[in-house]
Amino acid sequence: MAATQTLPRPKQYDDTFFKPISIWLTTTDHKLIGIMYMVTGMLSFVLAGIFALIIRLQLSQPNLSVVDAETYNQLISAHGVTMIFFFVTIFLTGIANYMVPLMIGARDMAFPRVNLLGFWLVPVSILLYYGGFLFGKGALDAGWTGYAPLTEKAYQNGSLGVDFWAMSIIVWAISGIMASTNFLTTIVALRAPGMKLTRMPLFVWAQSSTSILLLIVGAPLAAAMILVECDRQLGTQFFTTQGRPVLYQHLFWFFGHPEVYIMILPGFGMISEIIPVFARKPIFGYMSMVAALFGIVFLSMTVWAHHMFTVGMNTYVETFFMIMTMLIAVPTGIKFFNWIATAWWGSIEFTVPMKFAWGFLATFLIGGITGVYLASVPVDTQLHQSYYVVAHLHYVLFGGSVFTIFAGVYYWFPKITGRLLSKRLGEWNFWTLFIGFNGTFLIMHTLGLEGMPRRIATYTNPAWGTTNMIITVSSFLIAFSVLLFLINIVRSWRGGEIAGDDPWQANSLEWATTSPPPPYNFEKIPPIHSYMPLRDLREASGQPPVPIPALSS
Amino acid sequence: MAVATMQHQPVHEPVPEYPAIKPGMMGMYIFLASEVMFFGSLFAVYFYMFGSHATWPPTPPAGAKEFYVAVAPIPIINTVVLFSSAFTCHFAADAIARDNRRRFFILWTATVLLGLAFEFGQLYEFISAFSRGLNLQVNQFASAFFIMTGFHGAHVLGGLVLLTLILYRAAKGQFNSQHHVGVAAVTLYWHFVDVVWFFLFLILYVGVAYHP
Ligand code: HEM
Ligand SMILES: [Cu+2]
Numbered sequence: 001m002a003a004t005q006t007l008p009r010p011k012q013y014d015d016t017f018f019k020p021i022s023i024w025l026t027t028t029d030h031k032l033i034g035i036m037y038m039v040t041g042m043l044s045f046v047l048a049g050i051f052a053l054i055i056r057l058q059l060s061q062p063n064l065s066v067v068d069a070e071t072y073n074q075l076i077s078a079h080g081v082t083m084i085f086f087f088v089t090i091f092l093t094g095i096a097n098y099m100v101p102l103m104i105g106a107r108d109m110a111f112p113r114v115n116l117l118g119f120w121l122v123p124v125s126i127l128l129y130y131g132g133f134l135f136g137k138g139a140l141d142a143g144w145t146g147y148a149p150l151t152e153k154a155y156q157n158g159s160l161g162v163d164f165w166a167m168s169i170i171v172w173a174i175s176g177i178m179a180s181t182n183f184l185t186t187i188v189a190l191r192a193p194g195m196k197l198t199r200m201p202l203f204v205w206a207q208s209s210t211s212i213l214l215l216i217v218g219a220p221l222a223a224a225m226i227l228v229e230c231d232r233q234l235g236t237q238f239f240t241t242q243g244r245p246v247l248y249q250h251l252f253w254f255f256g257h258p259e260v261y262i263m264i265l266p267g268f269g270m271i272s273e274i275i276p277v278f279a280r281k282p283i284f285g286y287m288s289m290v291a292a293l294f295g296i297v298f299l300s301m302t303v304w305a306h307h308m309f310t311v312g313m314n315t316y317v318e319t320f321f322m323i324m325t326m327l328i329a330v331p332t333g334i335k336f337f338n339w340i341a342t343a344w345w346g347s348i349e350f351t352v353p354m355k356f357a358w359g360f361l362a363t364f365l366i367g368g369i370t371g372v373y374l375a376s377v378p379v380d381t382q383l384h385q386s387y388y389v390v391a392h393l394h395y396v397l398f399g400g401s402v403f404t405i406f407a408g409v410y411y412w413f414p415k416i417t418g419r420l421l422s423k424r425l426g427e428w429n430f431w432t433l434f435i436g437f438n439g440t441f442l443i444m445h446t447l448g449l450e451g452m453p454r455r456i457a458t459y460t461n462p463a464w465g466t467t468n469m470i471i472t473v474s475s476f477l478i479a480f481s482v483l484l485f486l487i488n489i490v491r492s493w494r495g496g497e498i499a500g501d502d503p504w505q506a507n508s509l510e511w512a513t514t515s516p517p518p519p520y521n522f523e524k525i526p527p528i529h530s531y532m533p534l535r536d537l538r539e540a541s542g543q544p545p546v547p548i549p550a551l552s553s
Numbered sequence: 554m555a556v557a558t559m560q561h562q563p564v565h566e567p568v569p570e571y572p573a574i575k576p577g578m579m580g581m582y583i584f585l586a587s588e589v590m591f592f593g594s595l596f597a598v599y600f601y602m603f604g605s606h607a608t609w610p611p612t613p614p615a616g617a618k619e620f621y622v623a624v625a626p627i628p629i630i631n632t633v634v635l636f637s638s639a640f641t642c643h644f645a646a647d648a649i650a651r652d653n654r655r656r657f658f659i660l661w662t663a664t665v666l667l668g669l670a671f672e673f674g675q676l677y678e679f680i681s682a683f684s685r686g687l688n689l690q691v692n693q694f695a696s697a698f699f700i701m702t703g704f705h706g707a708h709v710l711g712g713l714v715l716l717t718l719i720l721y722r723a724a725k726g727q728f729n730s731q732h733h734v735g736v737a738a739v740t741l742y743w744h745f746v747d748v749v750w751f752f753l754f755l756i757l758y759v760g761v762a763y764h765p
Contacts (some may be wrong), residue, residue, distance in 0.1 A: 110576045181583045189576045215583065219591035227598065227700070236689045236696035238598065243693055247601050251594060 028112035037094025048082035080144025105192025121175035132164035148239030194528035206269025267404025279346025295331035352426035356407035363399025388448025414499030439474030610694035638667035
């Protein structure tokens, strides 16, 4: 903290964030749109986090009634929807919006105005969802998955929350399809001279695979929501009790499982950028990293029914989905071993982004392993709808996606703002988050094995009280950690140490321009002869590497 | 500012082969992939319900004669109309690529008119179906039928808006043999709408009327 004496900011970028609102509303600059995505995502994170704390208070002891059961159901639904649709996916889109054009040496996205429209659909979608609380006589209360027939009129008691949710998700899907089209076109058509496909940074590859996934599964999600709405408003019979409720689950999970990869693949990409930079080694197995991404894209669309092992499917169908699900651990495993091999014998610098990257490896590994357990039909029949699943999904989503988001923010904040984040706060942020996270979710596995069901407003078994109390206390440690993070962001943005163009001695093109980059991104694009153009430049110049700033992250 | 000059700085690298296809066109191709998935999901829903019913379409209410949709006359006429519009559209785009503006205007306007005719045909079909009691609520076949053809109709309507927009831009002289990505992209979209109709006609009309 002592390091954050206010240093002067380079003059021409003095107005990084505090621009007139009219500029924010109408800009087509991918960097500003990226920042707006990220700010929207962060606000959603805080909101959904507050819901989580209320949920944890309610569950901290048996038989509590901090909130009543109906409110509780609305809270868990809002928590899930906000975290998945409005935080993780949106924040990652923001990072990619900012970074992808820079990393491939483009001046902007292929369709800047589509980009702007796509972004503004996100707040519309969020407001629509929360409209349910204000005008809907209660928001969605069927969980983020919104299973039919719970969402049908017959079970909703006049509440319009489901309608607000369905509308919101349709808008979200349209926005996502626009963003994906834009990313893919940009990546195919706007690469700088010399930036062959095989010279693209792995983050760009990860974003391409993510966009392909969202492009494919976004429309089925919209279709599912449209049909739910038709059932409710036009009296059709798709998912009603006379219809085929399980069909809803198929449509939803055909989106839902790929969505979990939409939330993790960009994170994989960021880790593939961060580990080579701080291990001072090229990534191990570049081509196998790319191949693994596309293996995951393909496999992730063939596994959706592993969420439905208890609905009574044909045994052969179940076996098929079980095998495909287990297969997905193979490309994921390839990525893991490549990351470890990259760091192996490297001269590792444990900066804060690197710490988050290793935190990610540790926690995501546990989530991946519990995933393979759950993929086994007989095991899942026992564990489905229990806290074991909650533990699994948080290990992959929080320990996976959210840790990579933190890693990415610590890594790219200097580029975006021109200032370094405080290292001391960053270390505190990391360790409190790591301990708080594991304290919260590790023992949830035990609760699940002991049979505590998920999505219940309270429980009567006194034996679960202590465990739940530990979880609740740990969850407040997470909240404290996020608070540290936010303080770090605000303080460093206003007065952090000046970063310079390339504080990390990184490899990819975004570090070749100023921090923050000018509106047109590059004054001059360096020659690109490999996937590490900046490293090539440094080696060609023969200058000794500049040490990483010691005091700031 | 110096931005403009900077953007055109010479880069000392062999110029790479850029994709021959224009971003606008590529964007349309990529976007249509998601449209394929949208209609694909609706077809999947249809087949799921087809497969999980003993009789398909479900037996109509007692006494209703000619309850379900027939192939003739309107649907078959509509099919011919929409498929001809694919040709007019294609040759219109071809004409502008050769700077033949007169031909472009005639054929493009014909496309719009044929599209409109299709929409009116569909509207007529819907109204007559409703009048004989075939509506969204009667059973799952009806639900799927109206939603699928309805969304197709909405896409045709969207196409008509795009076609008109292009007509307007063409009237202002914005297209020629060098610049016609907009025309090409909308043509592509229009063909897509056609292809969807082909499958709808095959499965919802022919399949229902003539299945064993
Ligand atoms: C090795 C990789 C993985 C395997 C084998 C796997 C397997 C599974 C299985 C079988 C379930 C269903 C459990 C049940 O409901 O009974 C599940 C649930 C879930 N998984 Fe995974 N998973 C993997 C990776 C991931 C990743 C990377 C994410 C997200 C980043 C993720 C997020 C989720 C979520 C959110 C749920 C719960 C959905 C719900 O019911 O609300 N999983 N996983
Ligand atoms: Cu899954």
